[in-house]
Amino acid sequence: MVSLIKAGIIKKNKGSPLEEDACYEIRYLDEGHLNEMMALQEVIVQNLADKEIFRTHSIDYFRVLFMVENAAIGAFADEGLIACILLQFPGKAGDNFGADVNLPKDDLSKVVHLAKVAVHPAFRGNSLQRKMQSIHLEVARKMGCYHACCMVSPKNRHSLENMFSHGFIIKALKVKFGSRLRYILHKNLLCPNIVVPDEIRIASSNIGGQVCLLNRGFLGFRLVQLCDDLEISYGRVHAPMIQ
Template sequence: MKQEWEGHAGELMLDAGGTDRSRAAYRLSTLGREHLEAAESLQHTVVQGLQDQTQLSPFSPDELERVITGRGRTVGVFVDGRLMAFRAVDFPGNDPDNLALDLGFAEPLARQAAHFEMSVVHPDCRGNGLQQLMGHAVLELIRARRDVRFILATVSPSNVPSLKDKFALGMHIAALKPKYGGLWRYILLRKLEQRLGTPGQESCIRRGEEETGIVLEDTDRLTACAVPATASDELLALSSSYARQQELLAAGFIGTRLQVTAAGHLIAYRKRDFV
């Protein structure tokens, strides 16, 4: 079924060399087999430009094919017919790599999970909110599947833009552990049963809809913003302090927002209020 955002078009600012930026038209669309080579090339460009390449766990050729032409779905941003960004979702089912198993979910429930996979944005297109634009489109793809109850994702504790993105899409930190050959990763979770409940959330989702042009239905629209707890409810921990964060998570706390300070990046934890 075609999504309402399919073919969505707009304008973005494109780096034209040096400090110059120029306006360019873009189009949002799902990717198919014919885009595999372009997606692999874009991923290579982005990974090679990272100062810390451990922040990203790139797709292997087989994994990329799986999320574009197999059990997953992938959304892309095109400028003049050139793929400049993409974001994928995977539906792992009974795959042993299902992140729900890392959180102790029983297998029948784990099969109802979706994975937010990584977002890739060409350096020339950064600063245009494309990660959130694609995130809203991917949420619509997930919502179209009535068998999904949870969304999960992994993020490096040092990857601040990706962490901000996941919090803005209503996710929270549920675990912190080594993954992918020993690399530390947050595992973030979102229950699709969550509903909007505060003026702050309503304002956030309206802002996201205005910026992306993608309107979520009121009946079962997904939470688009994490709910900050009050200061008295929160405990703060440095994102680099893995042991302290693991203690909080084991004690029933969840990470709900990021606070950037001169002392470092702090994660705000509050007591989990759901099972």
């Protein structure tokens, strides 16, 4: 059995009449979990109101990622795999999000992607994304990564909120993978960015306005939920000593 990283009690069906306590364990995943991973992906997709926010992958894609030690973490309950997150190490040659946020070329080999996160709908609201990503960011730092990057859809409020809570900031907004509009977020793992809130708030649906702010050197650092819209706060950043 793969080593245990963390365990505890969470809520199943949180906030509904069916709410109950459930035991969970967080463990590293390996090839033996590939089928469960595919089944979880299917449940996630079936339950998405907007399928554009979540990219699906083949079992071969996961197999390659799972071969890298500690790159995949899963949470388990009695039902089996209920959540997963994946790291990807793009190297200098691949589609490196570090290039999208203008990191120096020499740093691209030190970039890790937070490639995927998914929590089974029955177990949402337990901060599993945050819990597992905290573990993974520490793993990546210990592996010698200086920079963590990830992509999030402007429509994906919950994932965006969780990335901001880890200190990620929006550094670019562009179409990726052919047709998907994505924020590209970055966190310097050695020396966190300090955002000076010269604050300008703008609707997350205002794509042109946000691109304009990014081009002027503003970076997105917070999300504000209004009754019928999401706004992103943009500010200037004090560059860290180590870019």
